[in-house]
Amino acid sequence: MQYEAVIGLEIHAQLATQSKIFCSCSTAFGAAPNTQVCPVCLALPGALPVLNEQVVSFALKMGLATRSRINMTNQFARKNYFYADLPKGYQISQFELPICEHGHLNISVDGQYKQIGITRIHMEEDAGKSIHDESFVNRSESLVDLNRCGVPLIEIVSEPDMRSADEAAAYLTKIRQLVRYLGICDGNMEEGSLRCDANVSIRPVGQESLGVKTELKNMNSIKNVEKAIDYEIKRQIDVLEDGGEIVQETLLWDPAKNEARTMRGKEDAHDYRYFPDPDLVPVVIDDTWLAKVRADMPELPDERRERFEKEYGLPAYDAEVLTTSRETADYFEEAVIKTNTPKRTANWVMGEVMRLSNELNLGLSRLPVTAEKLADLIRAIEQGDISQSAAKMVFEALRTRKEPVAELIDQLGLRQVSDSGALEEMVSKVLADHPEEVASYKNGRKNVIGFFVGSVMRLSKGKADPKRVNEILTRKLAE
Amino acid sequence: MSVNHDDIKKIASLARLEIPEDQYAHYAGQLNRILEYMEKLNEVNTDDVAPMYNSLERTNVTRPDQVRPSLPQNEALKNAPLKGDGFFRVPKVVKK
Numbered sequence: 001m002q003y004e005a006v007i008g009l010e011i012h013a014q015l016a017t018q019s020k021i022f023c024s025c026s027t028a029f030g031a032a033p034n035t036q037v038c039p040v041c042l043a044l045p046g047a048l049p050v051l052n053e054q055v056v057s058f059a060l061k062m063g064l065a066t067r068s069r070i071n072m073t074n075q076f077a078r079k080n081y082f083y084a085d086l087p088k089g090y091q092i093s094q095f096e097l098p099i100c101e102h103g104h105l106n107i108s109v110d111g112q113y114k115q116i117g118i119t120r121i122h123m124e125e126d127a128g129k130s131i132h133d134e135s136f137v138n139r140s141e142s143l144v145d146l147n148r149c150g151v152p153l154i155e156i157v158s159e160p161d162m163r164s165a166d167e168a169a170a171y172l173t174k175i176r177q178l179v180r181y182l183g184i185c186d187g188n189m190e191e192g193s194l195r196c197d198a199n200v201s202i203r204p205v206g207q208e209s210l211g212v213k214t215e216l217k218n219m220n221s222i223k224n225v226e227k228a229i230d231y232e233i234k235r236q237i238d239v240l241e242d243g244g245e246i247v248q249e250t251l252l253w254d255p256a257k258n259e260a261r262t263m264r265g266k267e268d269a270h271d272y273r274y275f276p277d278p279d280l281v282p283v284v285i286d287d288t289w290l291a292k293v294r295a296d297m298p299e300l301p302d303e304r305r306e307r308f309e310k311e312y313g314l315p316a317y318d319a320e321v322l323t324t325s326r327e328t329a330d331y332f333e334e335a336v337i338k339t340n341t342p343k344r345t346a347n348w349v350m351g352e353v354m355r356l357s358n359e360l361n362l363g364l365s366r367l368p369v370t371a372e373k374l375a376d377l378i379r380a381i382e383q384g385d386i387s388q389s390a391a392k393m394v395f396e397a398l399r400t401r402k403e404p405v406a407e408l409i410d411q412l413g414l415r416q417v418s419d420s421g422a423l424e425e426m427v428s429k430v431l432a433d434h435p436e437e438v439a440s441y442k443n444g445r446k447n448v449i450g451f452f453v454g455s456v457m458r459l460s461k462g463k464a465d466p467k468r469v470n471e472i473l474t475r476k477l478a479e
Numbered sequence: 480m481s482v483n484h485d486d487i488k489k490i491a492s493l494a495r496l497e498i499p500e501d502q503y504a505h506y507a508g509q510l511n512r513i514l515e516y517m518e519k520l521n522e523v524n525t526d527d528v529a530p531m532y533n534s535l536e537r538t539n540v541t542r543p544d545q546v547r548p549s550l551p552q553n554e555a556l557k558n559a560p561l562k563g564d565g566f567f568r569v570p571k572v573v574k575k
Contacts, residue, residue, distance in 0.1 A: 017544050024547035033565040034555045042555060054544035075532045082495055084569045097532075130572060136564075143566035146555075271493060276532045284538040 002205040003240070005233045006213075007168050007198060008160035009225075011175055012153050013185040014126065014193040015058045021125050021152035022049030022092065029191070033145035041150035043087035048279055051076075055152040056283060058184040059099045059123050060293045062154055065178050065300055066118050068103030070290065076123075076280040079272045084144050085128035093155075095274040098122035099283070105178070106302065107170040116171050117159030126151040154184075160199065160210070165229035169222050172196055176222075177301055181326045189221050196225050200232045202240070211236075212246040216260060219253045228253040231260055304329055312342035321350050328354075331364040331371045338375035345378055352395050369398045376405035384465050390414040416465045420472075423456075423464060427472045430455045441477055449473055482510040 020027055023040035039047035063070050077095035103118035128146040137143055156175060162168045176194055179185035187194050201213035216232055219225045231253075236246055251260035299307070301323050308319035308329075323329045328349065336345045353374065357364055364371075377394055380386045386394065386409055394408055401408055409415050430452055431438055441448040449470070456469045487503045487510075490496075498506060549555075552565055561568035 019544050019546045024542070024545060025549045026546045032552065034567070035552050035565075036549050037555045038549050042550075044558075051541045052544050053541040056541070073538075080493075084567075084572045130569075131566070132571065138568075140571050141561075141568050142570070142572045143564070144569055145566055271489075273493070278533060281533050281535050281540050282538050 001241075003202045003233075003237050004163055004205050005165075005229075006160045006201050006203065006210055007162035007164075007229060009156075009158045009162070009168060009172060010197045010199070011156045011158075011172065012195040013062075013156065013175075013179050013187075015055055015152040015154060015184055016186060017052060017054045017058070017152055019052055020150035021052050021055050021123070022150055025147075025150065027151045031147055033143075033147065036147040037149070041087075042146060043089075049092065049277075051280065051283065052152065055123055056099070056285070057289075057293050057296075058152075058182075059121060059154050060285065060290065061182045061184055061297060062121055062156065062179065063100030063103065064294060064297060065182060066100070066103035066105050066121070066156075068100035068118060068121060070100055070285060071097055072285045073097065073282050074099045074285075075282050076277045077274045078277045079124075079274055081270060081272060083127065083130075084142060085130045085146070085149065087128070087146065087149065091125060091127060092277055092280070093124035093274075094122035096276075097282075099285075105171075105174055107167060107174050109164075109166050109170050114161075114167065116161045116167075119157045119159050121154055121156050124153050124155060125149070126153050160201075165226045165233070168198060168229050169226040172222055172225055177324065181298055181301055183298070183326075192220070195220075198225060198229055198232075200229055200236070201246070202233060202236045212248050214246065214248065215250045217250060217252055217263065220255070224253060224255050227255075227258065228260055231258065235260070298326065301326075301329075308332075312336060312346075314342055314346055318343075318346045318350065322346060325364075327364045334371035335375040335378070338372065339378040339382070341378060341382060344381070345375075348374060348378060352392065356395075356399070368400070369395060373398055373405055380405060380409060384416060384468070385409060386414055386416055387462075387466070390416070390462070414463070416463050420468070423460075423468055423472055424476075426456050426459050426464065427452075427469065427476055430459060431473075431476060438477065449477070452477075481514060482507045486510075 014027075015021075017027055019025060020041060023038050025036045025038050025041055028036070040049055060070065062068075074094060075097040076092050078090040079093045079095070080090045082089055098120045100121035101119065103121065104115050105118065106113050106115055108114070126148050128144055128149040131137055131143040131145070158171065162171060176187040176189075179194070180187045185193060189195070196219060198216040198219070199213045200216060201211040203209070203211045214232060214236070216228045219228050232251065239246055250263040252263040253260050305319045305323040308314050308322060309316060312319075314322070321328075322332045331353070332345065332349045335349065336342050339345045353364065353367065353369065356367060356369065360367070374395075377386075377391055377398075380394075381388060381391050385406075390409075390412075393414060394405065394412065397408055397412060398405070403411065434452075434455070437448050437451060441452075452473050453466055453469050456464055456473070457466060484503050484507065487498065487506050490510075491498045556562040556565070556567065559567050
């Protein structure tokens with residue numbers, strides 16, 4: 001039988017605010033345990049939460065970026081469960097009235113565009129951190145650090161619109177790109193600032209009703225999300241083919257073993273008993289607030305990609321690569337404004353610049369070769385001051401040297417000779433020294449011209465502009 | 480709607496309350512009296528009344544995104560029955 005997979009993702013993004021969602025403790029990562037806590041996030045009696053307005057603005061940005069409907073009145077709710085890293089015994093989240101609903105975004109897999117629905121985006125607080133298995137923890141105990149407790153999150157819940165691990169990976173990549181463009185989350189999955197759970201079920205192709213789903217957790221990279229979903233689809237098909245039944249359960253992905261194992265079954269499925277949190281008054285978004293957020297929205301990746309194709313005449317592939325991150329797109333634009341040669345500039349950014357960025361593990365905005373330096377270098381090529389290959393040497397030198405590009409070209413002795421007088425002289429000398437080759441050229445062996453160009457280049461110690469040399473040679477040999 | 484034996488068992492377990500089985504009837508009686516009162520409220524026609532999420536009239540009580548000092552670590556841990564190395568120590572919790 002042919003099966004199709006039905007996949008929905010729940011993505012938690014830690015918001016890049018300075019302070020927590022309901023108190024003024026810092027959200028900075030890596031502090032000593034329990035040093036960023038206060039009566040509110042410790043749940044001491046009588047402490048009351050006060051909402052961080054930036055959290056609302058960040059959630060609105062994501063809502064606008066995914067063309068969601070904004071609930072102008074939204075409300076926080078308590079999600080009740082007991083766990084040692086949740087001191088209140090409930091997580092403040094949103095339930096009936098989330099801030100955003102009914103959004104969507106477009107993904108592209110193998111050149112095919114597909115729209116993925118977003119059910120809802122809501123604001124909530126993170127829980128603390130429990131440590132169990134480290135060597136310094138007593139075997140009968142867990143250690144609890146509440147620094148993360150109250151760090152703001154948005155949860156982005158998709159519709160079950162994805163049909164393959166590829167589509168799920170493309171959607172997650174898109175979400176990560178968006179939160180980074182918006183500057184609301186650093187998108188780092190390894191450190192857990194972006195987390196993804198996947199709901200997976202399968203059904204025979206053509207069947208309308210959904211199969212029993214399982215939930216996959218603990219996938220700390222896009223690659224692992226893809227692997228875990230593929231694994232789970234195959235596992236479910238095997239179970240059904242063997243005449244078995246899928247059990248609704250939560251599975252934990254083990255990246256070391258490349259397998260998923262049961263974390264909890266249906267029998268202890270949670271009953272969260274949500275209800276509106278009486279400690280928090282409704283959040284009412286008015287047009288002024290929304291307009292302020294709208295004015296602060298950057299150009300989004302899809303729009304920017306289309307503009308790069310139109311405005312700079314770049315191939316679709318280049319526009320896609322250059323707009324992958326806001327930083328790359330900004331770098332390219334800063335350079336191209338000065339060079340006016342979009343394709344050549346694109347090639348440099350996608351080639352040398354990205355290679356350097358990978359090698360140094362630095363974002364483009366922090367590279368020693370700034371967009372301005374790159375633009376100077378490209379202009380030098382355009383003006384015939386330097387050859388393409390010599391420019392690569394200058395680019396390498398710019399990693400450590402601070403001199404202006406023009407100065408560096410001279411210091412490295414890489415300035416091309418394009419002065420006609422000097423070039424004519426060299427060409428004449430080469431032709432005079434090789435009468436036999438000139439004769440064979442005139443007898444029709446046109447490819448001898450390569451030999452002449454090479455000789456002139458040698459004579460100039462590589463500084464002659466080969467294009468000009470070729471022109472002069474062709475003219476002189478025709479005389 | 481009324482509360483039965485199984486409901487009491489479930490509610491107690493969700494609230495982590497230990498209730499001896501011979502007292503289930505006692506609590507069921509109490510909870511059912513509360514539900515009966517709620518039934519009385521249900522008799523009021525609320526078709527044109529918007530749901531009330533909070534008894535306060537105010538909305539948008541917010542603060543700017545500014546960090547202020549937290550408690551010192553020893554203060555934060557002061558009430559904990561067990562602590563060590565800056566952590567709260569709790570009986571081992573197996574992941575949910």
